Amino acid sequence: MASLLSLHISSSFPSPLLPHRTFNSISRHGHGSIPPSSPRTTNSRRITTISFSFRTSYRFTADHEDGDEKITGDFGFDEAVDLFNQGAYYDCHDVLESLWNEAEDPTRTLIHGILQCAVGLHHLFNRNHRGAMMELGEGICKLRKMEFGSGPFHTFEREITAVLDFVYLTQIELAACDESVCVTMEGSERSYELLGRYGEGQKLYDMEKQVDGSMCIVFSPQTSQTHPLRVKLPTLDATKQHLLALDCY
Numbered sequence: 001m002a003s004l005l006s007l008h009i010s011s012s013f014p015s016p017l018l019p020h021r022t023f024n025s026i027s028r029h030g031h032g033s034i035p036p037s038s039p040r041t042t043n044s045r046r047i048t049t050i051s052f053s054f055r056t057s058y059r060f061t062a063d064h065e066d067g068d069e070k071i072t073g074d075f076g077f078d079e080a081v082d083l084f085n086q087g088a089y090y091d092c093h094d095v096l097e098s099l100w101n102e103a104e105d106p107t108r109t110l111i112h113g114i115l116q117c118a119v120g121l122h123h124l125f126n127r128n129h130r131g132a133m134m135e136l137g138e139g140i141c142k143l144r145k146m147e148f149g150s151g152p153f154h155t156f157e158r159e160i161t162a163v164l165d166f167v168y169l170t171q172i173e174l175a176a177c178d179e180s181v182c183v184t185m186e187g188s189e190r191s192y193e194l195l196g197r198y199g200e201g202q203k204l205y206d207m208e209k210q211v212d213g214s215m216c217i218v219f220s221p222q223t224s225q226t227h228p229l230r231v232k233l234p235t236l237d238a239t240k241q242h243l244l245a246l247d248c249y
Helices: 020-027 077-085 089-102 107-124 129-145 152-176 189-193 240-248
Strands: 044-051 054-061 205-209 215-219 230-232
Touching (some): 077 089, 077 107, 077 240, 107 152, 129 152, 152 230
Antiparallel strands (some): 044 054, 205 215, 215 230
């Protein structure tokens, strides 16, 4: 197998977001293994986000089939942040969705962006890589719409952008280089056609604890590497007070 692209990903200096045509191209190939909206069953829970005038549903199976009630209760934004930073992305979505339903802009847009990032990371660690790229991209667009120049939400946006760049680069390398074909992936329409199934169903990404205690995302395809590629796992260092400050933003 051809050697992987040489990557150096830093959450402090992430690469620019992929061009808008990138996401349009991905979108034309569908939404991966994410099924359409359907009634709730005992084996799955439905997670929903609303974008503009239409509703899209995501069903998470297997990893959350032991409980069917949303974890919302009296939880607020601080609890949602804690859940996100613990890697409980599914439960984080439940709380954020409840807050988002009651919020008004600009807070509503921000919550929606964070919510989509949580959904994207859940997909990433549950082998739906195309769904992960779509949701992370949508989340970043909403975060950038807020035009934060500094602060915890700005840092969060940059860390999520670094993850999306990381997933994009590892996915095109996975799709483009094998024993029979190795082509240049330059972001063209043809490049995205070659992404195929985005490694659907394969366990490609894991969490790993660093020596300093921080967590990172590791790209670990079946073809093991001596020095696997990695990027910082995003965290959100914001509180309800940061959210309330948006009213004066």
